[in-house]
Amino acid sequence: DAGVTQSPTHLIKTRGQQVTLRCSPKSGHDTVSWYQQALGQGPQFIFQYYEEEERQRGNFPDRFSGHQFPNYSSELNVNALWLGDSALYLCASSLGLPGDNEQFFGPGTRLTVL
Amino acid sequence: QKEVEQDPGPLSVPEGAIVSLNCTYSNSAFQYFMWYRQYSRKGPELLMYTYSSGNKEDGRFTAQVDKSSKYISLFIRDSQPSDSATYLCAMSADWNSGYALNFGKGTSLLVTP
Numbered sequence: 527d528a529g530v531t532q533s534p535t536h537l538i539k540t541r542g543q544q545v546t547l548r549c550s551p552k553s554g555h556d557t558v559s560w561y562q563q564a565l566g567q568g569p570q571f572i573f574q575y576y577e578e579e580e581r582q583r584g585n586f587p588d589r590f591s592g593h594q595f596p597n598y599s600s601e602l603n604v605n606a607l608w609l610g611d612s613a614l615y616l617c618a619s620s621l622g623l624p625g626d627n628e629q630f631f632g633p634g635t636r637l638t639v640l
Numbered sequence: 641q642k643e644v645e646q647d648p649g650p651l652s653v654p655e656g657a658i659v660s661l662n663c664t665y666s667n668s669a670f671q672y673f674m675w676y677r678q679y680s681r682k683g684p685e686l687l688m689y690t691y692s693s694g695n696k697e698d699g700r701f702t703a704q705v706d707k708s709s710k711y712i713s714l715f716i717r718d719s720q721p722s723d724s725a726t727y728l729c730a731m732s733a734d735w736n737s738g739y740a741l742n743f744g745k746g747t748s749l750l751v752t753p
Contacts, residue, residue, distance in 0.1 A: 530683075559740070568646075568728055568743030569684070582738025616683055620739070627672045627732055627739040631683040 528553065530619050530632035538638045539607050547602045547635045551619030557581075558600040559629060560592060563614040575600050576622045604637075612639045643667050646729055646744025655753050659716040663729035663744045666710065670731040672739065673705050675714045678726045678746065687727075688714065719751045 531550045539545050551558050557576045561569035571584035575594035594600045598619075604611055614636050618629040646663045653659055661675075672691055676684035688703040690696045696703045702715040712731070716723055726746040732739045 532683075559738075561741070566648075566745070568644075568730075568745050569741070571740040571742070574738045574740065576738075582740055584740060614681075618741075624735040628686065628689050629674075629739070629741060630686060631676070633683045636681070 530617055530630055532617050532632040532635050534635060535633070536636045538640065540640050541608055543607050544603065544605045545607060545637060547615050547637070548599065549602070549617030549632060550599045552630050555619035555621055556598050557620045557622040558594060558598065559618045559620070560600070560602045561616040561618065562586075563616055563634070565613070569616055572602070607639045609639050612637060644729065644731060644742050644744045647747055648745050650748040650750060652750045652752060653719055655719060655721060655751055657719050657751075659719050659723070659749060660713060661727050661747050661749070662711060662713040664711050665731060667733070667742070668710070669733040670742070671734060672732045673703070673712050674730040674741070675703055676728040676730060678728055684728055721751050721753050724749055724751050
């Protein structure tokens, strides 16, 4: 049973460019959350997708957007990249049920912005 | 003040020692409490998951939650060099919040042979 998978593993971009990161949830999970982890910090919640809609959003600008597909996989898009966007981007999947909050993380995508 | 505070360490202990890790928080709406282990440049791995106050044990790991003090702990018994990693505490409020996780900065643990 595959866990949460993410692609690509690493990515290097320059300021002003746009990037798309991808996530496939754990089998049986229908909810995907995205987190940003800067070096030496804990992950910060970006947003969550459930039933193909953004259900909750953290304190991130509109440059960060996402999408969830009918098979529950998800994309994170970041526009107009700047140096501060360099981080490990983590995807977590869970069951979208009240009372069940176990979130399982993928290996992450390491984004470097030059 | 951050909602979740965690001493970043580093914490160095000899093999076989009992390790105590802890976090404090300020948001009384938090109901779900988790501990994740993260190896260098990898994704966090869920170790312990608890709801509300109380203790939970799983093998060498014990998680404690004291909501009255807004304090959570993770104990590791008979620590091994393979336990060397960063330990992240995380917590969330209810369903209406989307269960968004709020993390501490992580504590770096080194277990020496």
